[in-house]
Amino acid sequence: MGGNRDANPNHYSTHNIGRQEARTINNADTINISYRDPSPVESAEQFLRLGETSLHQGLYDSAVAHLTKCVGLGVSDPSATAHARFLLALATLRGKRPSLCTGAELTSVVSLLSPLLEPYARFLVALVEEDRTNAWMASSEVPVSLRLSARQVDRLHADLIRRHVPAPQSRVWQALNERAGGTTS
Numbered sequence: 255m256g257g258n259r260d261a262n263p264n265h266y267s268t269h270n271i272g273r274q275e276a277r278t279i280n281n282a283d284t285i286n287i288s289y290r291d292p293s294p295v296e297s298a299e300q301f302l303r304l305g306e307t308s309l310h311q312g313l314y315d316s317a318v319a320h321l322t323k324c325v326g327l328g329v330s331d332p333s334a335t336a337h338a339r340f341l342l343a344l345a346t347l348r349g350k351r352p353s354l355c356t357g358a359e360l361t362s363v364v365s366l367l368s369p370l371l372e373p374y375a376r377f378l379v380a381l382v383e384e385d386r387t388n389a390w391m392a393s394s395e396v397p398v399s400l401r402l403s404a405r406q407v408d409r410l411h412a413d414l415i416r417r418h419v420p421a422p423q424s425r426v427w428q429a430l431n432e433r434a435g436g437t438t439s
Contacts, residue, residue, distance in 0.1 A: 317345035374411030
């Protein structure tokens with residue numbers, strides 16, 4: 255620890271400890287300062303929480319920034335990693351239906367989700383594919399097989415897709431909307 259104890263009360267010394275600095279320390283025999291950088295896992299989880307909050311508020315650019323950092327650092331739990339990648343994919347769409355997104359945005363979304371086996375990730379990829387090609391125009395009927403498959407998607411993720419990907423004409427979106435407790439239009 256820098257500095258010294260001086261008998262002269264008008265003497266001010268600077269004490270530097272790591273990133274900490276103190277100009278004047280009076281009447282102290284011992285100073286204990288502890289500081290530690292958060293571990294990458296703690297930082298990833300913090301970025302995940304910040305990203306979720308931003309996404310919930312519709313602040314897509316902020317959500318993309320936080321969730322990109324989270325995915326880059328990696329969360330220790332594989333299900334949390336999948337959820338973070340899914341949220342980043344939603345944020346990348348920025349509240350637009352896939353047919354209104356750029357090719358780069360859609361490529362990014364698909365590459366984030368393709369490695370995942372979770373039903374919600376597969377359904378978001380299916381929604382992106384159906385909407386970007388306007389395949390929903392071929393039929394307005396939601397196939398029974400799609401409705402049954404949508405039951406594999408938990409309500410939380412189905413609701414997130416429904417809220418952040420406005421594509422109600424899509425048959426995939428309609429099946430997820432029913433799963434989330436909405437009505438088809």
